[in-house]
Amino acid sequence: MNTSDILQPVVTHFFEPDSNTYSYVVQDPSSSSCAIIDSTLDFDYASGSISHRGADEIIAFVREKNLSVEWIIETHVHADHLSAAPYLKESLGGKIAIGAHITTVQKTFGVIFNEGQDFLRDGTQFDHLFSEGEHYQVGNLTATAMHTPGHTPACFTHVMGDAVFVGDTLFMPDAGTARADFPGGDAGILFDSIQKILALPDNYRVFMCHDYGPNGRELRFETTIAAERIHNIHVGEGKQKADFVAAREARDATLDMPRLILPSLQVNMRAGDLPKPDTNGLVYLKIPINAFNE
Template identity: 55%
Template sequence: MTTLSAHPQVHGLFDPATWTVTYVVHNGPGSEAAIIDSVLDYDPKSGRTQHTSAEQLVTYVRANDLKVRWILETHAHADHLSAAPWLRAQLGGQIGIGGNITTVQKVFKGVFNLEPGFKQDGSQFDHLFQEGEAIPLGALSGEVLFVPGHTPACAAYRFGDAVFVGDTLFMPDVGTARCDFPGGDARTLYASTRKLLSLPPE
């Protein structure tokens, strides 16, 4: 992987309702940016959505004159809705996810009894990444790491010395993600964890 900057700027936004951290990675004001794992606020009692969390991202992006090139998902989230389509409408960019999302879609269509017309080819996303694929981002260059186990489609994104691992690996007092969702596998998750921990300490 080639990078012009080994130390990207990273802005994290914590969503307390879902315990999700959304990240904006960029190379400074005026540069291209990627948004990783955005959250759409959802009230299950009313069935209504709001954009409070996503609007904070829009404010940050515009305050720093960032040009959003990518809106990345580390995996299909079971505990929250993604704000990616709404953010794309506000800020532009392409929505990307690991190419194995098609495996998850096939499983989830049956498990959740999705409508017959639900597409299982990943066409809901703008780009399906492959293992090792480069992610162009201005002066930064990212790299895709497949880290299945939590779901078959989990991917991590490496930009310089920052790696965004989604639900594959948590803080030491929590450990790793659960692997009891359809298609999850403990042995596979262990191998993915070892893959991440084998990266340089910095």
């Protein structure tokens, strides 16, 4: 594929250390238009307190650069951090968007959290729902939404020019791939989704949502399609689907649930909004007992 005419967006990363999450501001190189990807809200589980340090850093950056936010994108319903999307939208504008399969996630977790009829399962909490292969614009920059389920049913990879934002689907080559044991996850589907990503041009830049510095190396957030295709320890060159599924399922059986999965899912399936206040004016998050046990 000839990639000489592909625009290279300006990508600025922001790091949230509590969940090892990378958020991004992605700017069209020919205009002031930008998108924000996978923002985080600061949440102290022990005290139940919320703050906006990370989101405020993004807001300050966007204003300093005089950027215009067109999109606030969630690659999926995150299980390890709370989204700051509504807070960012209130300050900067833009459309909050996620993949159309959010409805599957909302139906699943609407049951687990015993949500009432006022919790809609149609994705209307979001301003836009991406469909598979949908093209959209960030200024003059053409972007494509790719449905890449397996980690969750609603995972999407976003290709903006030569920049690929994979959410939790892929990690750095020495860290492998996402887990596939959440409700609606599937290791075989995850393998197939990753093959779609690896079919992109070799020189495309790949940006992580998380990195944990395996084997003590420094944290990293960027690699290339070529590096993932050749060196990824789970799906790199020569790895077969059956072997991947067996290894992924064995590995997932040993993993603990993310520390913030219960608050995160309740907030993120609402596009970052908190549940409605109770009769005393306080907002509560539920802890369903044994909901994730087999």
